[in-house]
Amino acid sequence: MGDVSGKRPTITHVIFDMDGLLLDTEKFYTEVQETILARFNKTFDWSLKAKMMGMKAIEAARVFVEETGISDSLSAEDFLVERESMLQSLFPTSELMPGASRLIEHLHAKGVPICLATGSHRRHFELKTQRHGELFKLMHHIVLGDDPEVKKGKPAPDVFLAAARRFEGGPIDSEKILVFEDAPAGARAAKNAGISEARQLPPRHSRSSLEFLNGFQPK
Template sequence: MANPDRFLSITKPITHVIFDMDGLLLDTEKFCNEVQEIILGRYNKSFDWNVKVKMLGKKALEAARIFVGETGISEFLSAEQFLIDREDMLQALFPKSELMPGAGRLMRHLHAKGIPICLATSSHKRHFEVKTQRHRELFSLLHHVVLGDDFEVKHGKPSPDIFLAAAKRFEDGQIDPCNILVFEDSPSGVLAEALNNVVSCLNIDELEYDVELINVWWLGLLLWSLIQGWIKVFRSYRIRF
């Protein structure tokens, strides 16, 4: 197994940055939740956070299968039909997407400092276009964008496919993975709004060969989020760190 210390620590200068999008740069998760609640309401069901966690970061059809299966509506609604039923509602809501606090400032700062930035999002092209239509200028700062329906992304997160594709498309050629910083708000999404967004150094190269390392990273991300949450609690009681 790869050395997790190497994986979780940042020991080299950061030269390139990869961003996730939904819930990190754009406040879009609330729209998905709203639409899913509407659909479940037709069957007297409600949307459970545990189901959301399993769906986050997955490709559309995979997430849809989890949704209809975990909520117990698969006998009434197929995953494919769920995607069709939700589409008009999402198309109406996504153009209203707002930037998450500080997202624009961070992207502009990195761009101004000459640090190449790119996007690795599970959103497919059609949704990406409507989500970002009010923020074209900001997203034009990205060196490139890798979407969930990209030909190189065979599997959704936590598979490293999307990060591997994003990393190799920087014009600098082969980049040491330890020089790449990945901004991801959740392990395949996890913890989302409950705790602070997390900045992690994702060792992309090793992820391609070591499946166990994926779990190490998600576990490290979870533990770091919990630590940050407790620090906030202690600070509220004026305990210094």
Template sequence: MRVACPAKQIFQKVTHVIFDLDGLLLDTESIYKKVFSDIAQRHGKVYTAETRGKVIGTTEDVGARIAVEEMQLPMSPEDFLKEYKAAADKSLHTVGLMPGAERLVRHFHTKQIPIAVATSSGQDTYDIKVEHHKSLFSLFSHVVTGGTDPEVKSGKPSPDIFLVCARRFKDSPKPEQCLVLEDAPNGVQAAVKAGMQVVMVPDKQIEEKATKLATLKLNSLEEFRPEMFGLPPLE
């Protein structure tokens, strides 16, 4: 997969950047994939790439419902969620950063570019994930945890979380002034519906057709060139 644009192409200039969390900043998706697969296997089912594509980027309760329905598991979404959280939380305490994530966050902070996080996680799960990365996540203006935030009425692919996140910047920029960085098709759809440009760093198992809405598609955050969106270039 290559950068999906000519090297000299310039997109609409932005002033603020909103980061997704799972699979974009933190290497959590491999943990989630294993937990979902293990639960499915115990019931003689398979957690396919197609089902995973529907789950990625959703809130935990919605993801549990999709998993149960798609795989026809003999359990309620609530029971699936309990089993999932018990297994996942053990590994999330020590989750690592994705390639290029720390450099990019620190770069934007140094250059005084307003940055925030918009994650489908609930606040309790978010706290577990960032436990060993508090200094880095303290650099963000704010974090919107869609799973528990009362202002986020509907999760991704609805645009709510990104619109709420934009409003909470001190200067409340217009949607078109915000650039979203995402890894999941549901997140890309949400950003587009919010009227924002979106750079996608998709999981390798995500089908090509599920990446079409992205403004720009990359293999890794290490490939990202902020100047293409009018932001200060990496040094």
């Protein structure tokens, strides 16, 4: 039976998204997609980017080619191949978002179990984090977009449900989990997983996100 006292359960576990939240990588996707669209005299706007964020790659690619009107000239699969070749050279230069390291290290030092739940596939994750391995080792576990348990990308709840199950003693009660996200699809995925405590940072205004991470005071 759930808590009927009216008191909010104590947060005991934290799940982080990665791209645009812990790592400043969203700019790479924007840069590459703008380059591809320029060939078709098209522009890449924020509303489309927000819709794609958090999705599995092929799902996002289908949205991209359909909504930009280039699907007759470039298939979703060919778009991914072209994009991949450009991203491979950019991902190893990924930088941590200011405040991210401090927050993760603080939570780890306080004994708060933390994990990562990202739509990135393993090959991309390894490229993006190769300069920040020590920090990501502080995660109790990491759930990636190509994990066998993640059948559907965000906003489906798969990645967060898998993350909650893999904590020691899991699955952890969703009411005791705090999620940090930057994408609307990610925030919806958390809600769909039954997690009511989700901090969605404003990805369009990266400075606001940085200030939030720098100013967040975990208990």
